[in-house]
Amino acid sequence: MNLSIPERSEYLKILSDSDQKIMGVLPALYPRELLWAFDLHAAEIWDPPGDILHANAHLQTTICPVVKKSLEFILKEPDVINTGYLFPHTCDSLQNLGTQVKDLIGVSLPVYTFYNPKGSFNNTTTKYYREILQNFQSMLEVSYGTLDSEKLQAACLLGHRIDSRLMDIQEARQTDRLLLGNQEYFQLMRAQEYLLPKDYMSLLEQVEILDQPSEGAKARILVSGILPPSPQILDFLDKLGVSIVADDLLAGSRRLPKFPMDPPDSPLDYLTDRFFILPPCSTRGGDLDERLHQLNKRSKSSKAQGVLFDLVKFCEPELFDHRLLVKTLREQKIPVLTLETELDSHLSGQDKTRIEAFIELLFEMVPR
Amino acid sequence: MHNLYFAGVDVGSLSTDVCIIDQSGKVFSEMVMPTGVNGSEAAERAFDASLKQADLTRTDISAITATGYGRASVAFATGKTTEISCHGVGAHQLFPKTGTVIDIGGQDSKVIQVDTHGRMLDFAMNDKCAAGTGRFLEVMANRLELDLDELSNPLNIKGESAPISSTCTVFAESEVISLLAKNTPREEIVHGLQRSIVNRIWGMVTSIGIQGEVTLTGGVAHNRGLVALLEAKLGLSLNIPDNPQTVGALGGAHIACRAYHSTLESSTT
């Protein structure tokens, strides 16, 4: 199937040329509906292309490339970002980057922060989350006028429709009812990072979901980590006949509620509930047992034969979880492969060998 | 029935190795040649030399598995399999009780767990830093003005070893330079280098674990000092093949033979 997904920078350029207010948002979780209600478009900055040159002067060598690439992008003060930057508290590195950009480096646009609570659903965390939502709203009201509650309600409804459709697509992926290769599938997932929600919704509606499963892939894997594997790896997997049937990625299913929600009634309640039913995540200090449970559940429902961890180099939260996840999966005799990425486009010969060997293992390709 | 022959061609970063067997597993040729700059030419050259050694022609070979980092460049192969699977099968053929293979080649090193058919169950691979690879030893041999054989001398394990803290070739090289400047005896430096490789291997071993007998493959298995240190660190004695560099090619030849017969079986059933 050929989806026509607009290219990120071209799309954003057209938007900013048409005077759309665009905020640059760093990974990963933030109340997007609140921004939409102020007619602010959230353009997420995860792994902008280009070499890391000037950012290195401000950051330690052991900082992850997501942070470095984001800073490199911000230092260029690109025109497409025209209203400010938002730094959610995803990890210490991003939080520090927010402070650095705001107080030390300085950019011409305002810098906002959003302190997601760490820990699971309870009275204190939900109360805290509601408070920060309200504070964030007040902060935006200073620049963009009083929030129109109908707009917020409409934004939540649209967010809810996007979530529901994404859940259907994810479910179809797991059961071979999508005619998308690995590359195209993740392009579709990642288009939510920069498309206007209405454009994203219409893109999702174009995705064909089959009634019956198509012929299954040769091998099925689940991928875990922060970002999907690079296009080079996805392409390589496509060529090997390997399908990523499920994911546990921060830029993927970890930003989608674990189960369908009722349509929003009261927006702030809805946003709070939604945050707390997101899948367990290393960046929210989630419970590792729950993450493992979730991973197993997804593996089973998608019939994945193995798990590929694609780690961003120096990503502390993820590395912390990874050790224990791998240990437990190995004990359960689930084949595991770990790759480490610096977000460049290069696919080394060794990584190719790792992937092929992993596939040989999954397929039992070596005869007795 | 006339003899059927099978070959494995392992195009590695430093050496291109070929092995020819017949259907009973009897080895007819083992060849090790430098890879040089062109993997596909090296494969042709080594294969021709191997055929000559076995007194065979290309048409005598029923199936050929290409393996090694240059496996894609072997145009005449009938199949390709990673060196990880090939080392597993090859080591198992030589030492049937092998449960774990440690392969230390030119540009990377691997620890591979295998089942009772030599099929890979799990693996770990180091390629991030050169320490832990043969290339590291070559760079250091050069710096110490020793040949690879001199660098392989077994040392008294209890003997002194110079502290080489770095796991990066570039830094390790400068550490070696400063040790030389301090007139540290060469044997101590060699010992320190071997130890740093063993430590890298140990890291991989702990990540996937050891089972069954352990077979060491790849060119670095020629390094007797390193073998002794690795045995001491693991607390067991290692199986060392006579020809550690051709184990991947041997495994490739066996995989070619198995694939040939399983295709035959499935086409006759």
Ligand SMILES: Nc1ncnc2c1ncn2[C@@H]1O[C@H](COP(=O)(O)OP(=O)(O)O)[C@@H](O)[C@H]1O
């Ligand atoms: N005679 C020897 N003595 C000691 N070390 C050796 C000897 N021959 C090869 N080596 C080591 O083996 C390495 C090459 O191993 P090999 O398995 O051929 O690598 P690859 O498969 O990557 O080509 C060399 O870098 C060298 O360190």
Ligand code: SF4
């Ligand atoms: S990749 Fe990891 S360390 Fe880097 S920004 Fe994301 S969560 Fe933080």
